[in-house]
Amino acid sequence: MAERTSPITFYRQIVAELRKVVYPTQQQLVTYFIVVMVFVLVMIGIVAGLDLAFGKAVFALFGDGSDN
Numbered sequence: 833m834a835e836r837t838s839p840i841t842f843y844r845q846i847v848a849e850l851r852k853v854v855y856p857t858q859q860q861l862v863t864y865f866i867v868v869m870v871f872v873l874v875m876i877g878i879v880a881g882l883d884l885a886f887g888k889a890v891f892a893l894f895g896d897g898s899d900n
Contacts, residue, residue: 837845856864
């Protein structure tokens with residue numbers, strides 16, 4: 833079993849790790865945001881298209897529920 837770390841040492845380790853973090857520039861942040869938004873919109877389109885296709889297939893296979 834590992835030895836426990838004191839809260840002060842733990843805090844110092846957290847601060848030391850956070851100093852190593854490289855934060856993105858504003859331009860990188862904007863680029864990442866645009867890439868994520870495009871990916872999400874593409875995925876929404878794919879899921880919506882599949883939903884529409886499967887819905888039409890189910891209605892074609894089983895009918896629309898009307899007795900006419």
